[in-house]
Amino acid sequence: MxxxxxxxxxxxxxxxxxxxxxxxxxxxxxxxxxxxxxxxxxxxxxxxxxxxxxxxxxxxxxxxxxxxxxxxxxxxxxxxxxxxxxxxxxxxxxxxxxxxxxxxxxxxxxxxxxxxxxxxxxxxxxxxxxxxxxxxxxxxxxxxxxxxxxxxxxxxxxxxxxxxxxxxxxxxxxxxxxxxxxxxxxxxxxxxxxxxxxxxxxxxxxxxxxxxxxxxxAICWHELLIIGKSAHAGTTPMSLRADAGVAAARINVRLREMVASGRFGAELRATMGVIAPHPGLVNVVPGRVVASVDIRNPDDGVLERAESELLLFYEEVAREEKVTITHRQTARTPxxxxxxxxxxxxxxxxxxxxxxxxxxxxxxxxxxxxxxxxxxxxxxxxxxxxxxxxxxxxxxxxxxxxxxxxxxxxxxxxxxxxxxxxx
Amino acid sequence: MxxxxxxxxxxxxxxxxxxxxxxxxxxxxxxxxxxxxxxxxxxxxxxxxxxxxxxxxxxxxxxxxxxxxxxxxxxxxxxxxxxxxxxxxxxxxxxxxxxxxxxxxxxxxxxxxxxxxxxxxxxxxxxxxxxxxxxxxxxxxxxxxxxxxxxxxxxxxxxxxxxxxxxxxxxxxxxxxxxxxxxxxxxxxxxxxxxxxxxxxxxxxxxxxxxxxxxxxAICWHELLIIGKSAHAGTTPMSLRADAGVAAARINVRLREMVASGRFGAELRATMGVIAPHPGLVNVVPGRVVASVDIRNPDDGVLERAESELLLFYEEVAREEKVTITHRQTARTPxxxxxxxxxxxxxxxxxxxxxxxxxxxxxxxxxxxxxxxxxxxxxxxxxxxxxxxxxxxxxxxxxxxxxxxxxxxxxxxxxxxxxxxxx
The missing domain is CATH 3.40.630.10 (Zn peptidases)
Structure with a gap:
């Protein structure tokens, strides 16, 4: 008609x-x-x-x-x-x-x-x-x-x-x-x-x-609070650092890798839009970072699998970087x-x-x-x-x-x- | 006496x-x-x-x-x-x-x-x-x-x-x-x-x-301006992104790796203290990041070598992430x-x-x-x-x-x- x-x-x-x-x-x-x-x-x-x-x-x-x-x-x-x-x-x-x-x-x-x-x-x-x-x-x-x-x-x-x-x-x-x-x-x-x-x-x-x-x-948002130890950038040996900025960077790079690997199919989207280091000065190792994670997939099951892998990775990074990582789920819709x-x-x-x-x-x-x-x-x-x-x-x-x-x-x-x- | x-x-x-x-x-x-x-x-x-x-x-x-x-x-x-x-x-x-x-x-x-x-x-x-x-x-x-x-x-x-x-x-x-x-x-x-x-x-x-x-x-500071393309976090496929945040994260992880590898000796210090993504929102791919790099070494030659490697890596990241990376040397003392x-x-x-x-x-x-x-x-x-x-x-x-x-x-x-x- x-x-x-x-x-x-x-x-x-x-x-x-x-x-x-x-x-x-x-x-x-x-x-x-x-x-x-x-x-x-x-x-x-x-x-x-x-x-x-x-x-x-x-x-x-x-x-x-x-x-x-x-x-x-x-x-x-x-x-x-x-x-x-x-x-x-x-x-x-x-x-x-x-x-x-x-x-x-x-x-x-x-x-x-x-x-x-x-x-x-x-x-x-x-x-x-x-x-x-x-x-x-x-x-x-x-x-x-x-x-x-x-x-x-x-x-x-x-x-x-x-x-x-x-x-x-x-x-x-x-x-x-x-x-x-x-x-x-x-x-x-x-x-x-x-x-x-x-x-x-x-x-x-x-x-x-x-x-x-x-x-x-399906959408999942995490707000991350990463707490390390602020320290002098010129003197503190890497072995004694707890760099919250490096921890956030590793999670960001991992998000990219999770998508690029294809092991969650072709439709996974993953983004770190917020990265806020404290104190945020050139010569101070960041002692604390607030960051966001946004992951999405048309399939609930795939998103759940991606989120689970990410939670394990937070733990791995926390252990290796000697920081604590807490996350708050600020959005989760199937x-x-x-x-x-x-x-x-x-x-x-x-x-x-x-x-x-x-x-x-x-x-x-x-x-x-x-x-x-x-x-x-x-x-x-x-x-x-x-x-x-x-x-x-x-x-x-x-x-x-x-x-x-x-x-x-x-x-x-x-x-x-x-x-x-x-x- | x-x-x-x-x-x-x-x-x-x-x-x-x-x-x-x-x-x-x-x-x-x-x-x-x-x-x-x-x-x-x-x-x-x-x-x-x-x-x-x-x-x-x-x-x-x-x-x-x-x-x-x-x-x-x-x-x-x-x-x-x-x-x-x-x-x-x-x-x-x-x-x-x-x-x-x-x-x-x-x-x-x-x-x-x-x-x-x-x-x-x-x-x-x-x-x-x-x-x-x-x-x-x-x-x-x-x-x-x-x-x-x-x-x-x-x-x-x-x-x-x-x-x-x-x-x-x-x-x-x-x-x-x-x-x-x-x-x-x-x-x-x-x-x-x-x-x-x-x-x-x-x-x-x-x-x-x-x-x-x-x-x-010896000390060397860079202020980095990374320009990509801000975009919607839920819809933009990774292949079409130019994520300035991921570019900064890769440089931060590389700084860590340069130290950990030992190829610049045991005394290299490397830090990203400033990371400021724009617009800095959970659901927007960062289109721009200002970041700092602080590298130090007791040996001028080693520091120069580390800086040179870093400059090449900026180019590599810029190419791979489809962003531009400009740097300004804000401090350099032998x-x-x-x-x-x-x-x-x-x-x-x-x-x-x-x-x-x-x-x-x-x-x-x-x-x-x-x-x-x-x-x-x-x-x-x-x-x-x-x-x-x-x-x-x-x-x-x-x-x-x-x-x-x-x-x-x-x-x-x-x-x-x-x-x-x-x-």
Whole structure:
């Protein structure tokens, strides 16, 4: 069936550029304009106010819940039915581009605008949502807003989280005026749909327009505290050192080796993003290091095996380097499959529009994986240029790539928004 | 010849404890009380005012030069002769103990007090000095004050150095009121003597009381800037990464291997004290790392060979990790031998007092190596407990160990201070 309605692709792209100016910075290394909207920062507050204003301009009724998640609601012809929700997040890492998260929110808003323009009503209400601190880049807990909304993380525990400067989620939500009064426990929608950039090279390399997302790979984060002995760099013989920096370096090199060896298959990802030695001076052997480990795999069993090997390696390094290594699991999610109905409808919509698509597992975590616990949920991926680079100012999806995602989102949204209860 | 005069050991030790309270902090990891008096910090300012007051109380005439070096002068019976200088530094690394540097300054002051108590005059004037930013822990250039005083570093270049927060030496000297008006170019003294803790395990392990210091080992510092590509940790395949953190880790592990292999002999020291990844987030592949390398060896040729190998390894890592690695040599000093006359007199003084002594090469850099360029200079080492650990709150020399150093300093000072020009 040929679709009769389409979104306004240039309008969607212009809205991505406008939001990307909020929290923008000049990246001195790439010469590009990047985005830094860490959750609950002043820039995030400005971005939120901008999107809320756009929601209201599109006729949506906006509510904000106690963890700062924002929902813009469009009435249905049977307004008592559970809504269909489109969403994602607008917070970013410190060195981001303009697409991650924003596409899902602004494509949802563009779908609403297109329905408005066409005076197209839907049986069910339609909601556009953005969730708080999806990145975990500031408070070390990703998908925070959607995890609170779906009951995985209690509100008070979320409020108490602190950033490296010691500021709490609660204080920072207050500071930007986004600690709302709506109940943080979300009434599950009829369905949840999230359009997102792939953040990887697969779709672009295969020349595909749309990724039909099977699910989100399993993720494990460790925060490591390595304690050795700070000592004078010029005099202390190696045999008497307990160098926490060398211990961290050996773990980092091991992560690389675990991937390169292929003994966990081809899909293992392993990263040490945080390495903070103390005192961090040229002539002092680091006595203490805080470091992070991020490992991911589509297969729960493989990830478990990789984590087990890593735990043994921590012990080996601790013994050999005469340091203590303690770890805290700051994230652990199994593979999350998305609903068959969403996958089938995304596939059908792409086919009807003559788009090339392929099934894909998400390498990154997304709010949709939290929503999948409470309702029918799924995702639509669009390709990214430059090997799908993300969390980087170079992140780029073209106007056409974004429009394709927005159109498939529109089609799938309509299929869910017009079905009666139980359909 | 049996010495007829001795210092007051308990008074010296009490003065070390008193100065150690300035800039003291509770170290949460060791439970010990450490010292943090980074150069030109408020704590350093307080420490300087304390020592200047003690100098004046001992009857010394104090001058401060344009780089903040302070000199307390005691008149000689022929006051026109060049003075004999005793000195060191009172600035510290961020996680220091109470002895490094302070012993040389306060032992010098104790020698003066003992001369005063005994109403012992000297032919030549005697000067007690402390030099600015010996550690290089704040402005990345060690021996800064003595290097300016002896002409190796021009004053304006020193003034322009900035700490990681962007504050300049000149501003910070003004902030603590220690930008003096005396000419920064020191008139070379007749001799320079520095008593110091060994900061290593050799003397304590050999049960020696005094180290007769042959010279200071060669030192080389690199500041590395590694530029890769920040990218999403969950999605970016390893083959497409340019992980600046892994590149730094491989260099750190290589430093360890260069030492452990023994192919540079047993005396190579190699340390990566600074590792600062950007953006430093758990789910972002580090796109940029600033790191430091500190390598040292008593033999210039061996150090050169180690540096050459390292430069080749930087290239290898850059190629393999698809990053760029640029390095800046922030310190490079060859082996500095101390004067035979000082070495012989230290040895003789220790023998006369019945102390065990041994010849030793200094693992750390010292102000004496700068002074050695312009005058007869040498050092006296005392052992440290706990394998001579230093740059650490555990740093400890006993009252007896410190008193031995002070007494040898007194004897050698008198031998130089009573000799006529040309002797």
């Amino acid at each position: 040929k679709p009769t309605l389409s979104i306004d692709g240039p309008r969607l792209y212009a809205s991505l550029q406008a939001l990307g100016e909020i929290g923008a910075y000049e990246d001195p290394y790439s010469g590009l304009r990047g985005v830094c909207r860490l959750a609950f920062s002043a820039a995030d507050g400005a971005g939120r106010r901008h999107v809320v204003a756009e929601m209201r301009a599109a006729g949506l009724e906006v509510t904000v819940d106690r963890i700062g998640n924002a929902f813009g609601r469009r009435r249905g012809t049977n307004d008592a039915l559970r809504p269909v929700m489109m969403g994602s997040h607008i917070d970013s890492v410190a060195t981001a581009g303009r697409f991650d998260g924003c596409l899902g929110v602004l494509a949802g808003l563009e779908v609403v605008r297109s329905l408005n323009d066409a005076k197209r009503e839907t049986l069910r209400p339609v909601v556009v949502a953005f969730f708080s601190e999806e990145e975990g880049a500031r408070f070390s807990t990703d998908m925070l807003g959607s995890a609170v909304a779906t009951g995985r993380i209690p509100l008070e525990r979320a409020y108490a989280l602190r950033d490296p400067a010691g500021r709490s989620v609660k204080e920072e939500l207050d500071a930007i005026g986004f600690r709302g009064d709506a109940d943080e426990r979300l009434t599950p929608p009829h369905a949840y749909l999230e359009c997102h950039v792939e953040q990887g090279p697969v779709l672009r390399a295969a020349n595909c327009d749309i990724g039909v997302v099977l699910g989100v790979q 593979f999350v499959p998305f609903a068959d109905t969403v996958r089938a409808r995304v596939d059908a919509a792409a086919e009807a529009r003559g788009l090339w698509r392929q099934a894909i597992v998400s390498g990154a975590g997304h709010d949709a994986q939290e929503m999948a616990r409470v309702c029918t949920a799924g995702m639509i991926f669009v390709p990214g240029e430059y090997d799908g680079i993300s969390h980087n100012p170079r992140e780029l999806s073209t106007p056409e790539q974004c429009a394709n995602g927005g159109n498939v989102l529109l089609d799938v949204l309509l299929s869910f928004a017009d079905e009666a209860e139980g359909a | 049996k010495p007829t005069l001795s210092i007051d050991g308990p008074r010296l030790y009490a003065s070390l404890q008193a100065l150690g309270e300035i800039g003291a902090y509770e170290d949460p990891y060791s439970g010990l009380r450490g010292v943090c008096r980074l150069a030109f910090s408020a704590a350093d300012g307080a420490g300087r005012r304390h020592v200047v007051a003690e100098m004046r109380a001992a009857g010394l005439e104090v001058t401060v030069d344009r780089i903040g070096n302070a000199f307390g002068r005691r008149r000689g019976t022929n006051d026109a002769l060049r003075p004999v200088m005793m000195g060191s530094h009172i600035d510290s690394v961020a996680t220091a103990g109470r002895f490094d540097g302070c012993l040389g300054v306060l032992a010098g002051l104790e020698v003066v007090r003992s001369l005063n108590d005994a109403k012992r005059e000297t032919l030549r004037p005697v000067v007690v000095a402390f030099f600015s930013e010996e550690e290089g822990a704040r402005f990345s250039t060690d021996m800064l004050g003595s290097a300016v005083a002896t002409g190796r570093i021009p004053l304006e270049r020193a003034y322009a150095l900035r700490d990681p927060a962007g504050r300049s030496v000149k501003e910070e000297l003004d902030a603590i009121g220690f930008r003096g008006d005396a000419d920064e170019r020191l008139t070379p003294p007749h001799a320079y003597l520095e008593c110091h803790v060994e900061q290593g395990p050799v003397l304590r392990a050999a049960n020696c009381d005094i180290g007769v210091v042959l010279g200071v080992q 082996f500095v031998p101390f004067a035979d006359t000082v070495r012989a007199r230290v040895d003789a003084a220790a023998e006369a007092r019945g102390l065990w002594r041994q010849a030793i090469v200094s693992g750390a850099g010292h102000d004496a190596q700068e002074m050695a360029r312009v005058c007869t200079a040498g050092m006296i080492f005392v052992p440290g407990e706990y394998d001579g650990i230093s740059h650490n709150p555990r740093e400890l020399s006993t009252p007896e160990q410190c008193a031995n150093g002070g007494n040898v300093l007194l004897d050698v000072l008198l031998s130089f201070a009573d000799e006529a020009e040309g002797a």
